[in-house]
Amino acid sequence: MRLIFLLFLMLATDPPFEGWDTLSKLKIDRQFDEILSESIDVPIFSDDLKAFDGKIIELEGYVIPLQSRANQEYFVLSRFPYSSCFFCGNAGPETVAEVYTPETTRFKDEKVKIKGRLRLNAGSPLHLFYIIEEAEVEKVD
Numbered sequence: 001m002r003l004i005f006l007l008f009l010m011l012a013t014d015p016p017f018e019g020w021d022t023l024s025k026l027k028i029d030r031q032f033d034e035i036l037s038e039s040i041d042v043p044i045f046s047d048d049l050k051a052f053d054g055k056i057i058e059l060e061g062y063v064i065p066l067q068s069r070a071n072q073e074y075f076v077l078s079r080f081p082y083s084s085c086f087f088c089g090n091a092g093p094e095t096v097a098e099v100y101t102p103e104t105t106r107f108k109d110e111k112v113k114i115k116g117r118l119r120l121n122a123g124s125p126l127h128l129f130y131i132i133e134e135a136e137v138e139k140v141d
Contacts, residue, residue: 015048017057020079023130024094025049033125041093043122043129053120059097059132060140061114063107071104076128077114097130101137111140 015022025046033040045053064076079095099114116135121127 015051017052017055019059020061020095022049022052023059023097026094026129028093036125040125042125043094043120045120045122050120052118055118056115057118057132058113058115060111061097063110063112064096065107071106073101073104075099075107077112077132093129096128097132098128099132099135099137101135105137112137113140114138 025048027044027046029042029044030039031042032038059077061077061079062081063072064078064082065072066075077097077099078091080091099116101116114132114135114137116132119131119133121129121131
């Protein structure tokens with residue numbers, strides 16, 4: 001009986017979130033988008049990754065500002081520094097996430113750690129595959 005209970009606990013427990021390695025557990029399919037009139041990348045999330053949708057996660061990376069002012073409440077977090085990021089053509093779309101914070105934060109060119117609620121996005125081509133809401137940001141030493 002004890003063995004059955006232990007097996008049940010192992011099956012009922014979500015796998016650990018391992019940062020960008022967990023976010024890379026997807027396949028990307030090319031599909032034609034009628035609204036944009038072009039082919040786009042569409043994520044197919046693994047079951048392991050789907051287990052984290054709506055959950056609070058922590059992730060380290062580099063800030064890519066999307067606003068011209070110094071204080072940001074919306075930015076992209078990249079697994080890699082700016083010179084190697086997805087937008088420069090050296091990485092895939094699974095290496096970036098949209099981040100929304102409740103307060104504006106002043107960013108410098110440094111690594112940060114964010115904690116927030118992960119949302120998987122397969123339905124809107126105007127947003128990245130990963131959206132992190134209610135994010136708290138701190139510097140990484």
